[in-house]
Amino acid sequence: MRDHDAVRLTEDERSVIRALRPAMAALMRVFDEDLEKSQRLSHAEYIAMMFLSEAPGRTMRLSDLAELCQQSPSAVGRTVKRLEAEGLVGRQQSVQDARSFNAVLSEAGLARLEEAAPVHEASVRRHFFDQLEGVDLGKLAVAFQRIAQNP
Template sequence: MRDDEAAPLTEEERNLLRALRPAMAALMRSFDDDLQRFQRLSHTEYIALMFLSEAPERTMRLSDLAELCQQSASAIGRTVKRLEAEGLVGRQQSVHDARSFNAVLTEAGLARLEEAVPVHVASVRRRFFDQLDGIDLGKLAVAFQRIAQGA
């Protein structure tokens, strides 16, 4: 069956599809609001710090960080610039490619991330996981992974 010949969506499927975008937007806004209120960090900045903390030597090429954070090169550049201004991240030229720059998580950045983790975890639990009571999280995670991979 071709995509244009697929059976019409059921009411339940339409309702889920219509709820998806506003739910994701509300989640991201809520995570951002909580982090801003309690830690003076945006959700985007938090995610960048998180990925840098997990990287070898807490260092990552800006292009790789942009991909993980799902940001454009210019957007991640602005994010890193804000974090750099606060002393949370450093920027250095890559030793492997003179055209590339790396973001490096500083000790202050790691400490700030560690302070923000409990705030973010509480926000994620309250605003997301508590709403999924009775849903098989393993199956949901697999479904989201398939969607992200374009299956």
């Protein structure tokens, strides 16, 4: 018997798998729409600023930011360029590696992030957490962490 024939998915498991990608796409779309509508920020911009706000000195190598945002370096570079044009993020050459650049969240960027946070949190609550009534969030978080660590 081949490995892929060994264990068949149950109907519930198949339903979860079928629903996963459309659900994630829908969440990203509504998070983006909510932020764009009231804050003129994309979800990608918000997430990049969020990670920068949590970094020491609000500074991070662009390649590290791309990894955290789960985007290509070029996509994060475009996001940082848009934020830089608005004075929300600065870009500086890394002192550790002259070939790489850092993104730095400015004071204006931090203020903008703090202004957008309630909108994002309300969107996350409405579109995600309110749909998880009865689900053990602690177990769900652990499961998501295991999935992310063991691709």
